[in-house]
Amino acid sequence: MAYTVKQVADLSGVSPRTLRYYDEINLLKPAEVNESGYRLYQQPEIDRLQQILVYRSMGLSLKEIQKILDHPDFEIEEALRQQKAQLAKRRAEIDELLLLVEQTLAHYKGEKNMSNEEIFDLFKNESWQENENLYGEELQEKYGEETVEDSKKKWLGHSEKEFQEREAAEQEMLTKLKEYGQAPQLPSDLAQEIFKLHKTWLEYSWQNYSSEAHRGVAEMYVLDERFSKYYEERVGKDAPQWLREIIHFYA
Numbered sequence: 001m002a003y004t005v006k007q008v009a010d011l012s013g014v015s016p017r018t019l020r021y022y023d024e025i026n027l028l029k030p031a032e033v034n035e036s037g038y039r040l041y042q043q044p045e046i047d048r049l050q051q052i053l054v055y056r057s058m059g060l061s062l063k064e065i066q067k068i069l070d071h072p073d074f075e076i077e078e079a080l081r082q083q084k085a086q087l088a089k090r091r092a093e094i095d096e097l098l099l100l101v102e103q104t105l106a107h108y109k110g111e112k113n114m115s116n117e118e119i120f121d122l123f124k125n126e127s128w129q130e131n132e133n134l135y136g137e138e139l140q141e142k143y144g145e146e147t148v149e150d151s152k153k154k155w156l157g158h159s160e161k162e163f164q165e166r167e168a169a170e171q172e173m174l175t176k177l178k179e180y181g182q183a184p185q186l187p188s189d190l191a192q193e194i195f196k197l198h199k200t201w202l203e204y205s206w207q208n209y210s211s212e213a214h215r216g217v218a219e220m221y222v223l224d225e226r227f228s229k230y231y232e233e234r235v236g237k238d239a240p241q242w243l244r245e246i247i248h249f250y251a
Helices: 006-014 014-025 042-057 063-071 076-108 117-141 145-156 159-179 189-203 211-223 223-236 239-250
Strands: 037-042
Touching: 006 014, 006 037, 006 042, 014 037, 037 042, 037 189, 042 063, 042 076, 042 145, 076 145, 117 159, 159 189, 189 211, 211 223, 211 239
Parallel strands: none
Antiparallel strands: none
């Protein structure tokens, strides 16, 4: 059965404009374009669209989705099994966060007494979980599950004072990186200060520091658009590249 753009839009909830855009960027090409110029989709295209929507709901960019779907080893059944496992993990994480929020709400309503330390522990758990959702898979692949688990233990073991010190180190580093961008120069005292602040920031969550791992993180800032976006939004468009160059020079 062939589906028109309107039929696919009605079926999937994806707008005709979005379908045309997917066609333009070669993410989802129609099976054919008939003599009247209508795009027609067959079942393989419908199946691919389903995969696109699942991956989009998991937070992947269109560029990342295209790489996955166009990989020669891609198999839809295996992809569905992996997606099911990831979604089950996310559901468990969301359930845990809901419980944390309920406990905090009960505290503020006077239904449950919680110390500042307990409230702060809830915050640390939520903060770690957010980071895990965004970058967990990539970090485990690059550094190993044991290293990531050690980092989690160190993170959750922070006192409120240590957490505030870590946040302050990052904010100072971002401020200096913005200043550095006005006249980038290596070597320089400012660049060295930025490196030391970034190293300090990392050591709050790393069990063991290594120059090699530090350089590896710097590469992710440039190659992974999620990391790049973090620094671009806070400092400027070229910030990931500046930070990478500084880390590679001093690490």
